Amino acid sequence: MTLRVLAVASEMSxxxxxxxxADVVGALPAALxxxxxxTRTLLPGYPAVMAALGHGxxxxxxxxxxxxxxxxxxxxxxxxxxxxxxxxxxxAREGGLYTDADGVDYQDNAFRFGALAWVGARIAQxxxxxxxxxxxxxxxxxxxxAPAYLHYSDRARPATIVTVxxxxxxxxxxxxxxxxxxxxxxxxxxxxxxxxxxxxxxxxGLQLSDRITTVSPSYALEIETSDFGMGLDGxxxxxxxxxxxxxxxxxxxxxxxxxxxxxxxxxxxxxxxxRAQNRLALQRRLRLDGDPEAFLLGVVSRLSWQKGHDMLLAxxxxxxxxxxxxxxxxxxxxxxxxxxxxxxxxxxxxxxxxIGYSEELAHLIQAGVDAFLVPSRFEPCGLTQxxxxxxxxxxxxxxVGGLKDTIIDANEMAxxxxxxxxxxxxxxTAEAFALALRHAETLFRDKATxxxxxxxxxxxxxxxxxxxxxxxxxxxxxxxxxx
Ligand code: ADP
Ligand code: GLC
Numbered sequence: 038m039t040l041r042v043l044a045v046a047s048e049m050s051x052x053x054x055x056x057x058x059a060d061v062v063g064a065l066p067a068a069l070x071x072x073x074x075x076t077r078t079l080l081p082g083y084p085a086v087m088a089a090l091g092h093g094x095x096x097x098x099x100x101x102x103x104x105x106x107x108x109x110x111x112x113x114x115x116x117x118x119x120x121x122x123x124x125x126x127x128x129a130r131e132g133g134l135y136t137d138a139d140g141v142d143y144q145d146n147a148f149r150f151g152a153l154a155w156v157g158a159r160i161a162q163x164x165x166x167x168x169x170x171x172x173x174x175x176x177x178x179x180x181x182x183a184p185a186y187l188h189y190s191d192r193a194r195p196a197t198i199v200t201v202x203x204x205x206x207x208x209x210x211x212x213x214x215x216x217x218x219x220x221x222x223x224x225x226x227x228x229x230x231x232x233x234x235x236x237x238x239x240x241x242g243l244q245l246s247d248r249i250t251t252v253s254p255s256y257a258l259e260i261e262t263s264d265f266g267m268g269l270d271g272x273x274x275x276x277x278x279x280x281x282x283x284x285x286x287x288x289x290x291x292x293x294x295x296x297x298x299x300x301x302x303x304x305x306x307x308x309x310x311x312r313a314q315n316r317l318a319l320q321r322r323l324r325l326d327g328d329p330e331a332f333l334l335g336v337v338s339r340l341s342w343q344k345g346h347d348m349l350l351a352x353x354x355x356x357x358x359x360x361x362x363x364x365x366x367x368x369x370x371x372x373x374x375x376x377x378x379x380x381x382x383x384x385x386x387x388x389x390x391x392i393g394y395s396e397e398l399a400h401l402i403q404a405g406v407d408a409f410l411v412p413s414r415f416e417p418c419g420l421t422q423x424x425x426x427x428x429x430x431x432x433x434x435x436x437v438g439g440l441k442d443t444i445i446d447a448n449e450m451a452x453x454x455x456x457x458x459x460x461x462x463x464x465x466t467a468e469a470f471a472l473a474l475r476h477a478e479t480l481f482r483d484k485a486t487x488x489x490x491x492x493x494x495x496x497x498x499x500x501x502x503x504x505x506x507x508x509x510x511x512x513x514x515x516x517x518x519x520x
Contacts, residue, residue, distance in 0.1 A: 038073070040073060040171050042069070042512060043077055043168070043173050044076050044079070044174045045079045045175045045183055046175075047080070047176075048062060049078055051089075053085050057419070058203075068286065069509060072509035079120040080121055081124075081134075082124065086121055089114070092112075095110055099156070103148040124152055148217075150178070150180070150182070151218045154181065155186055157173060157175065161173040163193075171512070171516045172195050172197070174198045174200065177200070177201065181239045181243070184242050185224065185229070189221050196512070197247050198248045199248075199249050200250045201249065201251040201417070202252055205343065209236065211235060220236070240269060243269060247279065248514075253418045255282065255442050256415075259438060260273055283507045285420055286505070292424045299397045300401055301405075316333060316406070316407075323364050323391065325362050325386055326387065328362070332408070332481050333405070333406045333408075335402040335409050336363070336365045336366065337367065337398075337421055338366075340367040343413055345414050345435060349412055351467040353380055355471060362387050363388045366399055367392065402430075403425055403430050404428050405430075409432050413438070413465070415437055416435070416437050418443075419438070422443060426443075427494075429495050431491060432458070432460070433459060433473055435462060436461040444460075447477075
């Protein structure tokens with residue numbers, strides 16, 4: 038029997054993306070279809086979303102959704118079914134998805150995402166004629182109030198699942214917004230939406246949903262500790278019986294070196310020599326010396342404390358004393374952007390930096406670098422190291438979260454056994470990272486060993502097949518448990 042799932046999220050590739058959340062929300066519907074799950078996804082009607090969707094059918098209207106009229110437009114994007122929540126007073130703005138052009142959070146984010154969750158809950162309660170979901174799947178804090186609205190309503194509701202993509206972002210707002218968010222007074226309680234004296238969106242979702250997932254088994258365990266739980270570890274320990282970790286997969290229609298239109302030369306595991314052309318194209322693009330011998334390292338990332346690039350910058354002088362080059366694509370915190378640009382000036386031809394967002398350059402870096410760096414302090418899953426595996430760019434990663442679960446460290450035994458796919462380091466310090474970089478460089482200079490790391494990585498199944506099966510089983514189990 039087909040299971041119907043309403044996914045609620047604030048991003049979805051290819052419509053709108055700031056990070057891995059979009060890739061996951063964008064890939065899940067097609068991955069779940071063969072498992073007998075029909076997914077429809079509710080998204081905010083940001084200008085970019087509305088421009089990409091064009092016209093669609095209006096399936097729901099609301100005269101006053103937190104201060105203005107709103108309606109839901111149903112459209113198809115390829116095989117995916119999207120409900121865009123059109124609410125001009127909330128979403129029709131210049132600037133980012135969550136912040137204005139200066140990077141300051143919109144002061145009405147509680148209502149922008151409260152509205153998303155509210156409408157998600159209405160659809161879950163059967164507000165649409167042709168789609169009555171069996172389960173509501175809320176992604177991250179922006180959607181996490183939906184299970185709370187359902188919990189405090191008397192109407193019948195489907196099963197609810199909250200997925201934590203990053204517990205660092207929790208959505209906390211002043212308690213005096215309770216009534217205007219249409220939450221009942223009794224919800225402001227330790228067992229409800231209350232969180233350290235404020236309203237916690239993610240907290241509410243974790244407290245009041247039937248099932249909780251996160252995006253790797255290791256992160257599922259880590260967030261039950263005070264080091265990684267960011268204040269929510271106690272709640273997660275109390276609810277451990279319903280918490281699980283399901284790894285992200287790769288959308289192979291987008292990330293496959295054999296068919297990738299965004300790279301210079303296509304290749305697979307048997308034609309790895311063609312990577313040299315991508316490497317040269319990348320070196321030209323970032324004004325790096327066209328040196329075929331240099332050990333070329335790559336980064337594609339949000340630039341934030343989470344991702345650990347300060348540890349890379351700390352190691353740069355030592356790296357530049359050897360025949361190493363660095364290609365960086367990223368955007369985020371100003372001081373990190375400036376530090377990378379300064380490194381480019383200090384080491385012309387050796388460090389190439391592009392600050393900004395570029396899907397095309399992200400692909401070329403994966404296809405051209407020798408090793409791909411992910412030195413994160415914490416990483417719920419991480420997608421770029423999975424793309425790196427597929428592209429034969431050997432990942433060098435911190436041993437945390439999803440990085441720990443997806444990369445097999447090239448220790449002596451793993452190399453001998455022929456199973457290694459990358460290099461891990463721990464603890465997440467500049468010193469440990471330095472050792473990993475030296476180890477990787479030694480492996481790189483041994484061509485046969487390096488080739489086997491690349492081949493092992495490219496053979497690794499990082500598709501959505503396994504994760505999709507897990508999600509489908511979890512949905513069915515959660516639905517069955519509601520009876
Ligand atoms: P996170 O979601 O924490 O940022 P992930 O590794 O899960 O980390 O996903 C990051 C996604 O965003 C990947 O698809 C990556 O290629 C992409 N990405 C990050 N920064 C950039 C950038 N500057 N330009 C293009 N793509 C980027
Ligand atoms: C978050 C995490 C990242 C994960 C992504 C998609 O942004 O930081 O590790 O891969 O969500 O789940």
